[in-house]
Amino acid sequence: MSLNSFWFVIIAVLWIGYFILEGFDFGVGMTLKYVAKDQAERRAVLTTLGPVWDGNEVWLLVAGGATFAAFPEWYATLFSGFYLPLFLILVSLIVRGVSFEYRSKYGKPEWRGRWDNAIVISSALPALLWGVAFANIVKGVPLKDNGHGVIEYVGGFFNLLNPFALLGGLTTFFLFATHGAFFLALKTRGEIRARANYLAARTGLLTAVLAVIFLAWTTFKLTSKTDVRIFSLVVVVAWVLALGAQRLGRDGWAFLASSVTVAMVVITLFAALYPNVMPSSLDPASSLNIFNASSTHYTLKVMTYVAVVLTPIVLIYQGWTYWVFRKRISATDIASPNEGVLDKIHL
Amino acid sequence: MNALDLARWQFAITTVYHFIFVPITIGSGFLVAGLHTAWYRTNQDKYLRATKFFGKLFLINFAIGVVTGIVQEFQFGMNWSAYSRFVGDIFGAPLAMEGLLAFFLESTFLGLWIFGWDRLPKKIHMLTIWMAALGTLFSAYFILAANAWMQHPVGYVLNGSRGRAELTDIFKVLTQNTALAAFFHTIPSAFLTAGGLFAGVAGWMIAKKRDVEVAKPVMKMGLITIIISFLIVGVTGDWTARVMTSQQPMKMAAAEAAYDTKSNMPFSLLTLGTLDGSKPVFQIGLPSVLSFMSTGNFNGVVEGVNDLQKEYVAKYGPGDYKPNIPLAYWGFRLMIGFGALCALFALIVLVRLRKGNYPTSKWLLRAMISLPFLPILANSFGWIFTESARQPWVVFGLFKTAQGVSPSVGAGSVLFTMITFTALYGVLAVIEFGLMIRTIKVGPEPTPKPGAKDSDVLTMAY
Numbered sequence: 001m002s003l004n005s006f007w008f009v010i011i012a013v014l015w016i017g018y019f020i021l022e023g024f025d026f027g028v029g030m031t032l033k034y035v036a037k038d039q040a041e042r043r044a045v046l047t048t049l050g051p052v053w054d055g056n057e058v059w060l061l062v063a064g065g066a067t068f069a070a071f072p073e074w075y076a077t078l079f080s081g082f083y084l085p086l087f088l089i090l091v092s093l094i095v096r097g098v099s100f101e102y103r104s105k106y107g108k109p110e111w112r113g114r115w116d117n118a119i120v121i122s123s124a125l126p127a128l129l130w131g132v133a134f135a136n137i138v139k140g141v142p143l144k145d146n147g148h149g150v151i152e153y154v155g156g157f158f159n160l161l162n163p164f165a166l167l168g169g170l171t172t173f174f175l176f177a178t179h180g181a182f183f184l185a186l187k188t189r190g191e192i193r194a195r196a197n198y199l200a201a202r203t204g205l206l207t208a209v210l211a212v213i214f215l216a217w218t219t220f221k222l223t224s225k226t227d228v229r230i231f232s233l234v235v236v237v238a239w240v241l242a243l244g245a246q247r248l249g250r251d252g253w254a255f256l257a258s259s260v261t262v263a264m265v266v267i268t269l270f271a272a273l274y275p276n277v278m279p280s281s282l283d284p285a286s287s288l289n290i291f292n293a294s295s296t297h298y299t300l301k302v303m304t305y306v307a308v309v310l311t312p313i314v315l316i317y318q319g320w321t322y323w324v325f326r327k328r329i330s331a332t333d334i335a336s337p338n339e340g341v342l343d344k345i346h347l
Numbered sequence: 348m349n350a351l352d353l354a355r356w357q358f359a360i361t362t363v364y365h366f367i368f369v370p371i372t373i374g375s376g377f378l379v380a381g382l383h384t385a386w387y388r389t390n391q392d393k394y395l396r397a398t399k400f401f402g403k404l405f406l407i408n409f410a411i412g413v414v415t416g417i418v419q420e421f422q423f424g425m426n427w428s429a430y431s432r433f434v435g436d437i438f439g440a441p442l443a444m445e446g447l448l449a450f451f452l453e454s455t456f457l458g459l460w461i462f463g464w465d466r467l468p469k470k471i472h473m474l475t476i477w478m479a480a481l482g483t484l485f486s487a488y489f490i491l492a493a494n495a496w497m498q499h500p501v502g503y504v505l506n507g508s509r510g511r512a513e514l515t516d517i518f519k520v521l522t523q524n525t526a527l528a529a530f531f532h533t534i535p536s537a538f539l540t541a542g543g544l545f546a547g548v549a550g551w552m553i554a555k556k557r558d559v560e561v562a563k564p565v566m567k568m569g570l571i572t573i574i575i576s577f578l579i580v581g582v583t584g585d586w587t588a589r590v591m592t593s594q595q596p597m598k599m600a601a602a603e604a605a606y607d608t609k610s611n612m613p614f615s616l617l618t619l620g621t622l623d624g625s626k627p628v629f630q631i632g633l634p635s636v637l638s639f640m641s642t643g644n645f646n647g648v649v650e651g652v653n654d655l656q657k658e659y660v661a662k663y664g665p666g667d668y669k670p671n672i673p674l675a676y677w678g679f680r681l682m683i684g685f686g687a688l689c690a691l692f693a694l695i696v697l698v699r700l701r702k703g704n705y706p707t708s709k710w711l712l713r714a715m716i717s718l719p720f721l722p723i724l725a726n727s728f729g730w731i732f733t734e735s736a737r738q739p740w741v742v743f744g745l746f747k748t749a750q751g752v753s754p755s756v757g758a759g760s761v762l763f764t765m766i767t768f769t770a771l772y773g774v775l776a777v778i779e780f781g782l783m784i785r786t787i788k789v790g791p792e793p794t795p796k797p798g799a800k801d802s803d804v805l806t807m808a809y
Contacts, residue, residue, distance in 0.1 A: 046809040051458035053411060058450040064420050065443035072435020073512075079424025079431075080753035087764045090421060091771065093415040098775060101410035105782060148510065150432065152755045165352050295436040299514045306444055314451045321455055324466050341403070342785045344791055346558075 003300040004290040007070040008277070010307055012270040014063035016263045019130070019176075021056035023262050024255075025049055027180015029096065029107065031125025033116060037185060040337035042116065043104060043328045048187040051325045057093065065217040070305050073151065073293035074277045081141065081153025082133055085160060088139045089126045096122035106340040126178040128169040135168025135214075136160050138269050143280035143287065150288055151278075164217060171214045174207040175265070179258045182242065189330035197246065200254070204243045215268065221271045225255060231268040231342060235261055245250055351752045351762040353425040360765065361418050361735075363727055364772050370726050373487060373534065374404040374541025376480035378568065380473075385564075387473045392794050394562045400791035401545060403564065407782050411775060413454070414442035418460055418768065420446075426761060432749030436546030437503055437514045438493050441521070445489035453484030487537070488530055488537065495526035498733075498743050499594040505745070512745060525594060528587040535579040535730070536686070540722035542572030543689055548787055550696065550715030559790050570697045573718070577690035584683075592649070597659070597668060597745055598736040600652045600673035603637050607651040614638060615676075663744070670736040682725050689721035 001009075004258040028049055029037075036042040068075040079086060095118050103115030139162070142155035153236065180202035185193050242257035272280070277293050280286035331337070348355075379402050385392035390727030420442065423431050431438075456478035463472050466610075503512045514520070546569025552562035592599040603615050613632030637648040652669055659668035686715075692714040699711070740749040 001785030025777055043809060047462070053458075053460040054454035055451060056453050057417075061417065061450055062443065062446035063419055064424075065439065065446040066438075068420075068424065068431065068435055069443040072431055072439055074433040075424045075435060075439070076428035076753075078424070079421060080428035080755050083425055083753075083756050083760055083764075086425060087767075090418055091767065093417055094775075096766050098410055098778075099415040101406065102778065102808060104780060105785075145717060146754070149508075150429075150510070152428075154755065164646060198773075205555070251588060295439070296513045299436050299440060301441060301562055302514070302517045303440060306447065310447045314455075315449065318451065318455050321459055324459065325462060342729045342789050344784070 003081075003304065004294050004302065005275070007066075007300055008270070008274060008290045011063065011067055011070065012212070014059060014066055015264045015270075016336070017058075018059035018063055018180075019172075019266055020259045021052070021059055021061055023127075023172075024180045024183035025053045025056055026123045026127040027176045027178065028121045028184055030127060031177055031180060032123075033121055033195075035181070035199065036331075037191075038331070039107075039336070040334045041192055042112075042329035043334045043337050044061070045066075045184065045192060046100060046104070046190060046327055046330045047334075048184065049100065054097070055321065057097070057200070060093075062333075065121065066303070066307075068178075070295055070300060071277055071288075071290070071293040072295060074288055074325045075078065075152055075295075077278060077288060078137070078149055081143075081155070082136070082160065084157045084255060085129050085133055085152070089129050092122040092125045092129075104340055105342045107338050107343045108340075112339075122214060124173065128173045131167045131169035131172030132160060134172075134269055135165040137278055139164050140279035140281035140287075142282050143278060144282055145286045151280070151288055154282075161347060164214075165216050167210065167217065171207065171210040174203050175262065177202045178207050178214050178242075179255075179262060180215055182246065182251070182255040182258045186255045187328055188330045190332070190333065192276075193328075197249075200246050204239075204246065207240055208236075208243070209240065211265070218272055225271065228268055228272045231264055231271055235264040235268060240263055252319045271341065323333060348759070348762075350756060350758040350761050351749055352760055353765055354746065354752050354756075356416035356425060357761060357768065358422065359731075359734075360631055360769055360772070361415065361422060362375075364776075365415040365419055365724060366730060366755060368408045368415065369487075370533075370537035370540040370722070371392060371408045371544060371675040372405065373411045373483040373537035374539070374572075375408065375544065376399065376483050377478070377538070378541050378545055378572065379405050380476040380784065381568065382565070383473050383476050387469060391784060393564065395790040396558070396561050396794065397565050399785075400561065401548075403786050404548070407779060407786065409457065409613050409780055415772070424765075426752045426753055426756060427741075427756065428753040430746070433511045433746050433751070434497075434742060435511070436497060437512055438501075440514065441489040441496075442492040445486050445493075449484075449486035449489065451483045453479050453486065454482075456482065457538050458718065461767045484534065487533060488526075491529045491533060492519035492521050492523075492526040495518055497521060498737060499523065499525040499590075500745055507681060509559065512742070524590050527581060528590045532580060532583040535576040535583065536722065536726055539576035539686065539689065540726060541692070541721075542569045542576060543718040543720075543722045545569035545572060546693060546696075547715050550712070550718070551787070552790070554712045554715065560793050567697075567700065569718075570700070573690055573693035574697065574726075577693075595737065596650045597652065597655045597670065598675065598733070600650060600655055600730065601670045601672050601736045602679040603649075604672055604676045605637065605649060605654050607727045608654045638719055657720075663799060666739065668739060670738045674790060675732055675736035678728045678735065682732060685721045689718060689725070692718060692721075697726055701750065705758070737774035800802045 006025045028045060030261045032042065038043040066077070067078075099118045099122065103112055103119070104157045106112070132250060142152060142159060143151050146152050178200050181196045181203065184196035185200060186197065215235060219229045220231050236259050238261040242254050242261060245251075246258055274286050275291070278288040280288075295303075307337035356581035379398060382398040382401060385391075386398055400714050419500075423438075448582055456475045460469065460472065460475040462477060463475060467475070498601065500512065501523045502514060502516035503513055505511075506513050508601055546566050548560040549569060553559055553566060555599065588599065607617070614636035637647055638644060652672065656668055696711065696715065714740040741751050
C-alpha cells in the first residue's frame with residue numbers, strides 16, 4: 001500500500017472515531033428534552049457526556065489537522081468550498097461546548113431552559129450537516145482547475161443542498177439520534193433508560209429506511225464497485241443486529257452494533273470515493289485524488305511515524321476514561337438537581 | 348472592503364479573542380495543579396477549597412478557549428485556502444501533531460479531573476490535572492513552531508511546478524531558535540497572566556475579608572509567579588528581539604520607528620510621526636539601548652525602515668514592505684508596559700506582604716484588581732505587534748498575505764461569518780465575564796461533610 005493510500009485510510013479512521021464518539025454526543029444532545037424531563041434527569045443525562053464529550057470532539061480537530069498535513073489540497077478545497085455549512089457547524093460546536101459547561105451553573109429555570117434549547121439545536125444541526133457534507137463529497141461537486149493546476153470549488157451554497165445530500169443529512173441525523181439513544185440506554189437507569197429505548201426503537205426504524213435508500217442510491221447510481229456493495233450490506237446487517245439487540249434489552253450489544261454501523265457507513269463512503277478524495281461533477285480531470293491532493297512523501301513519512309506512535313497511546317487513555325466512568329447514572333444520583341453552584345454566596 | 352481585508356479582520360478578531368483565554372488556561376492549569384498537589388501533600392482543607400475554587404475559574408476560561416480554538420484550525424482552509432495550499436506540506440504537520448499529542452491529552456485528562464473526584468484514587472486524580480496542564484504546554488509548543496515557520500521559514504524547498512513550499516527537515520521546523528525563543532517567551536507570559544488572575548482574585552478576597560485563610564497562600568503564590576515569570580519573560584524577550592533583528596530586521600525597525608540606519612541606536616521612549624508613518628517628527632530615546640537590545644552591542648548597527656525598504660525592493664521586487672509602523676511601535680511598547688506594570692504592582696504588594704501587611708488600602712486594592720487584566724493586554728499587544736509587523740508577508744520572504752486568501756470565497760460570505768462570529772464572541776464574553784465575577788463573589792465552597800452523597804462531590808460537574 002502506498003503512503004497516500006495509507007493516509008487515506010488514516011483519515012477514514014479519524015472520521016470513524018469522530019462519528020462514533022461525537023455521533024452519540026449529538027444524539028444525546030438533540031434528544032435531551034425528550035429523554036430527560038426534569039432537572040435531575042437532565043443533569044444525569046449531561047453527566048453521561050460530561051467526562052467524554054470534549055475528548056470526542058478532538059477527533060474532529062485531528063481529522064482536520066491530519067487532512068491539512070497529508071492532503072493540503074483536499075483541506076483547502078473542501079473548507080473553502082463548503083464554506084457556509086462548515087461555518088454553521090463551527091458556530092454549533094462553539095455554542096454546544098459552552099452550553100455543557102455553563103448550563104448548570106445557576107438553578108434558574110430560564111437560564112437552564114435557554115442553554116437546553118442551545119444544546120438541542122447545536123447538536124441537531126451538525127448531525128444533519130455532516131451528512132450533507134459527506135454525501136456531497138461522495139457524489140461530487142463542481143470543481144474546476146483554475147488553469148494553474150489549482151482545483152477550486154466553483155459551485156455556490158445551494159449546489160450543496162441537492163436531494164442526495166439532503167437524504168444523506170437526514171440519514172446521519174436519525175442515525176446519530178438513535179446511536180445516542182443506544183448510548184443513553186447503556187449509561188442510565190430508570191425512566192431515562194426507558195425513554196431512550198422507546199426512542200431508539202422508533203428512530204431506529206426510520207434510520208433503517210433512510211439508510212437503505214441512501215446506500216442503494218450510492219451503490220447503484222454513484223458507483224458500481226463491488227466492495228461498496230459489500231460494505232453497504234454490512235451496514236444493514238449491523239443495524240439490524242443493533243435494533244434486534246435493543247429489543248432483547250441487550251444495551252451493550254446494541255450500542256456496539258450501532259457503533260459498527262456508524263463505522264461501516266464511513267467505510268462505505270470512503271470506499272466509494274477511493275482513490276478520489278473529492279470528485280468533480282464537471283470534469284473527472286478536475287477531481288482531487290490521493291495523489292494530486294497529497295503532501296510530499298517525506299511529510300507523509302513523518303506523519304506516519306507520529307501517528308503510529310501516538311494513536312495507540314491515545315486510544316489507551318481514552319478507553320481508560322470510558323472504563324473509569326462506566327457506571328450507570330440515574331436521576332436519583334443527583335443530590336440537589338435544582339441548585340446551581342453560583343446560586344448561593346458562601347460566607 | 349474586499350474579501351482580503353475582511354478575511355484579515357476576521358483572522359485578527361478570532362485570534363486575538365482566542366488568545367485572551369489561552370494564556371489564562373495554560374498558566375492556571377499549572378497553578379491549579381500546584382494547589383491540588385499542596386492539598387494532596389498536606390491534606391489541609393484550605394488547599395482543597397482553593398483547588399476547587401480556582402479550578403472553577405480555570406474551567407470557565409478553558410471552555411471558551413476550546414471552542415474558539417476550533418475556529419482557529421478551520422479558518423486556514425475556509426478563508427485562506429491559497430495559503431493552506433502553499434504551506435500545507437509543512438504547516439499541517441505541527442497542527443496534526445498538536446491535535447494528536449496535545450488536544451487529546453488536555454481534553455481527556457481534564458474530563459477525568461472534573462468528574463474523577465470520587466472515582467479515582469487520590470494520587471491518580473491529582474496526576475490527571477498535571478497531564479491536562481502538560482497537554483496545554485505541548486499545544487503551545489507545536490502551534491508556536493508552526494507560527495515560527497511563518498516568521499522564519501526553514502527546512503523546506505520551493506516546488507515551483509506545484510507552487511508550494513515542501514518540507515525537507517521536520518526537526519529544523521520544530522527546533523529552530525525562532526520557535527524556541529517564542530515558546531520560552533510565551534509560556535512564562537502565560538504564567539504571568541495566571542499569576543495575575545490568582546493574585547488579583549485572592550487579593551480581593553483578602554481585602555473583603557472573605558475566606559482569608561484560603562486566599563492568603565494563593566495570593567502569595569500568584570505574586571511570586573508574576574515576579575518570576577516577568578524576569579524570565581524579560582530575558583527571553585531579549586533573546587526574541589535578537590532573533591527577530593537578525594531574521595526580520597524590518598519588524599525591529601518598525602517596533603522602534605527607526606527610519607534610518609544608525610549605530611548607537613537609541614531605544615525610543617516616544618515617537619510622534621507623520622500620519623502616514625513615513626517620517627518621525629519628534630523623538631526622545633535612551634541612547635544606544637536599541638543597538639544593545641538587538642545586537643548585544645551598544646555600538647551595533649541597526650538598520651532603519653527606509654534602507655530596509657530599498658533592500659527588500661532589490662531582493663523581492665517592487666512593492667511596499669513597510670508594515671503599519673504606528674501599530675508596531677505602540678504594540679511593542681504597550682506589551683512591555685502592561686507586563687511591567689503588572690510586575691511592579693505585584694512587587695509593591697509583595698514587599699508590603701513581607702512586613703505582614705495584607706493589602707487594605709483603597710489604592711492597593713485597585714492595583715490588585717488590575718492584576719488579571721494587565722497581562723492580558725500585554726499578551727494581546729505583543730501578538731498584534733508580532734503578526735502585524737510581519738506584513739506584507741504571511742510567510743516571511745516567501746508568500747504575501749494578499750496571495751493567501753481563498754479565491755472561491757466572496758466578500759459577502761466573509762463579512763457574514765465575521766459579523767456572526769464577532770456577535771457570538773461578544774455575547775460569550777459577557778456571559779463568561781459574568782460567570783467569573785459571580786464565581787468569585789460566591790467564593791470557595793465550604794468543605795463537604797464527611798459521608799456526603801456521590802454527587803455532592805460533583806461540584807464542578809454539569
